Amino acid sequence: MQNEEQKEILENEVKFLSKKILDLNKKLIESKKAETLFLSLIANNFNNPMTAILGMLPHLKIQDDAKNEKIFATIRQEALSLDFKIQNLITVAEIESGNSQNSYSLTDIQKIVNEIIQDLRYVIDEKKSKIEINNLLKSRIIIDSKKVYTILKNLIANGCMYAPDDATLFVELSIENSALKILVKNRGTLPKVNSKPEVFTRFSQKIDNSHGLGVGLSIVRELCENLCGSVDYDAENNFVTFKVLLPLNKTVQDSEACGWDEFLFESFDNAIEI
Amino acid sequence: MTNLCTNFIHVGQIHVDRGSTSISTVLGSCVAVCLYDKKLCIGGMNHYLLPFWNGNGLQSLKFGNISTPKLIEAMLEQGSNIGNIEAKIFGGASIYFLNSNQNIMVGEKNILVAKEILNDYKIKIVAEDLGGTLGRKIQLNVQNGKVLLKYTAKSDF
Numbered sequence: 001m002q003n004e005e006q007k008e009i010l011e012n013e014v015k016f017l018s019k020k021i022l023d024l025n026k027k028l029i030e031s032k033k034a035e036t037l038f039l040s041l042i043a044n045n046f047n048n049p050m051t052a053i054l055g056m057l058p059h060l061k062i063q064d065d066a067k068n069e070k071i072f073a074t075i076r077q078e079a080l081s082l083d084f085k086i087q088n089l090i091t092v093a094e095i096e097s098g099n100s101q102n103s104y105s106l107t108d109i110q111k112i113v114n115e116i117i118q119d120l121r122y123v124i125d126e127k128k129s130k131i132e133i134n135n136l137l138k139s140r141i142i143i144d145s146k147k148v149y150t151i152l153k154n155l156i157a158n159g160c161m162y163a164p165d166d167a168t169l170f171v172e173l174s175i176e177n178s179a180l181k182i183l184v185k186n187r188g189t190l191p192k193v194n195s196k197p198e199v200f201t202r203f204s205q206k207i208d209n210s211h212g213l214g215v216g217l218s219i220v221r222e223l224c225e226n227l228c229g230s231v232d233y234d235a236e237n238n239f240v241t242f243k244v245l246l247p248l249n250k251t252v253q254d255s256e257a258c259g260w261d262e263f264l265f266e267s268f269d270n271a272i273e274i
Numbered sequence: 275m276t277n278l279c280t281n282f283i284h285v286g287q288i289h290v291d292r293g294s295t296s297i298s299t300v301l302g303s304c305v306a307v308c309l310y311d312k313k314l315c316i317g318g319m320n321h322y323l324l325p326f327w328n329g330n331g332l333q334s335l336k337f338g339n340i341s342t343p344k345l346i347e348a349m350l351e352q353g354s355n356i357g358n359i360e361a362k363i364f365g366g367a368s369i370y371f372l373n374s375n376q377n378i379m380v381g382e383k384n385i386l387v388a389k390e391i392l393n394d395y396k397i398k399i400v401a402e403d404l405g406g407t408l409g410r411k412i413q414l415n416v417q418n419g420k421v422l423l424k425y426t427a428k429s430d431f
Contacts, residue, residue, distance in 0.1 A: 014379050018325065018386045025326050025339050036333060098288050098335040098344060197330040222332045226286065268413065271422040274362060274401045 036096060042089050050083050077122040084119075084157065091150055091219050095226075102226060107145040109173050109180070110135050116153045120160065129160045129169055136174035141248055143180060147223045148246070151231075152182065154216035155242050159186035162240075175248070179229065182244040190235045199233070220244070280413065283321050286336035290318035290348045291416050298413040300426060301365035303381035305388050305404075306412060307342050308362040309397070310419035311354040317416035318352075320345040325383040338387035346395055362401040362421050363388045364412050381405065 172183040229246035327337040366385035409426040
């Protein structure tokens with residue numbers, strides 16, 4: 001009897017506090033509306049011109065002049081860097097609008113890493129970084145390749161950008177307890193934060209100027225969670241290691257998944273109609 | 275009804291549709307809000323995991339206070355009038371984890387958020403099946419707004 005009473009008191013307390021949190025949250029969402037609108041505007045309006053610039057750049061004729069060549073290389077690097085940032089903002093806009101659906105296919109993770117290294121060549125060359133890959137995966141795996149590409153690209157880009165010049169970045173790919181484990185380790189330090197979630201928060205006010213805006217890592221966390229996985233980091237002895245775990249069980253590639261989502265719905269016999 | 279083309283939604287997704295189709299999902303402590311415009315025969319469903327976005331991370335649709343207003347907006351974008359929309363809500367079971375300390379009444383908070391937000395928008399809740407300890411499979415028929423509900427074994431979600 002006493003337990004019942006205590007339970008009721010606790011439930012009422014939770015209800016009261018939850019309502020309070022909901023009210024405070026409304027104000028928080030309202031205050032962040034401008035940020036969200038800004039992100040979605042950028043995603044829509046910057047992407048097309050950027051795509052056109054990137055498409056036309058390779059067709060520009062370079063005069064036989066070393067100075068022009070250097071200017072051309074700089075423009076190309078800056079365009080690729082800007083495009084990476086725009087693609088991240090588009091990913092944020094997709095996540096926040098609910099248009100980020102998972103799409104599973106048989107994926108060669110090594111190929112994805114190679115593609116990322118190619119796409120990030122401008123940062124890698126600028127920082128004179130070396131990348132060491134330890135691929136312990138024995139075969140291709142079924143996973144959302146686009147999301148894994150975005151996760152890895154952000155971690156590798158951060159690893160290069162916030163490490164000293166001439167540093168080596170280590171990428172390890174393996175399977176641990178039926179999950180894809182990705183480790184990205186680089187020399188460097190993390191922004192000083194009070195708690196880990198702040199590192200994964202976009203536009204966190206507490207992050208110092210020497211680090212990014214937190215957009216890339218907020219995307220990494222969100223995409224990991226979309227794939228039922230997780231991301232965490234450790235920082236010690238001037239090395240930062242990000243660890244991503246993405247579960248592989250229960251995934252079927254979309255091309256072979258005719259109705260797999262509905263397997264639980266084969267029968268609605270004896271279902272209640274409401 | 276089960277022969278209708280079904281759109282399955284996962285955690286953090288919303289789907290709004292019209293015509294001869296259905297929307298389905300599987301719920302544990304998550305909550306799904308099903309909205310139906312009986313005049314235009316437009317149906318929509320969300321599926322969220324947690325009650326509140328707390329300012330950390332992105333405003334994704336896995337949070338009830340982000341997802342439910344987005345679902346309502348999506349219905350309005352399809353031409354619905356708020357006065358013609360009615361709601362049915364499901365889920366919010368108390369799922370006990372191996373370590374009971376992890377049970378922090380998520381289901382109850384998810385339910386509360388759904389009710390509060392629908393109340394804010396003055397959308398009437400015409401049916402609900404909430405709480406308990408079992409998961410649920412639900413399917414919203416977009417043609418007529420009826421929902422089929424079946425309880426699941428604990429291993430299904």
